[in-house]
Amino acid sequence: MKSEEYVRFLTEQFVRYMETPREExxxxxxxxxxxxxxxxxxxxxxxxDAIESYTSDIISRVKKHRK
Structure with missing residues (x-):
């Protein structure tokens, strides 16, 4: 990409950003x-997530075993 094209692209992006309302x-x-x-x-x-799943499985087994 030539520098002129890049400057044009940046300018278009900036103008598009500035034209959108602040709330948007x-x-x-x-x-x-x-x-x-x-x-x-x-x-x-x-x-x-894997650790949480593993520990919850172990905890449920322990609780089931204690009953």
Missing amino acids: RKKVRREHKAARPPLRNQLFGQIP
Whole structure:
């Protein structure tokens, strides 16, 4: 991409951003933030879910055994 094309692209993006109403931009930002996975999954992937599932299974077995 030539530098002129890149500057044109950036200018178009900036103008489009500035033309959208502030409330619309905030709404899009909120929707994007709500759609993200939890922070623990972003940092560690599926490992926290696997540990939670494993420990809950063990706890339920222990509770069942005590009865």
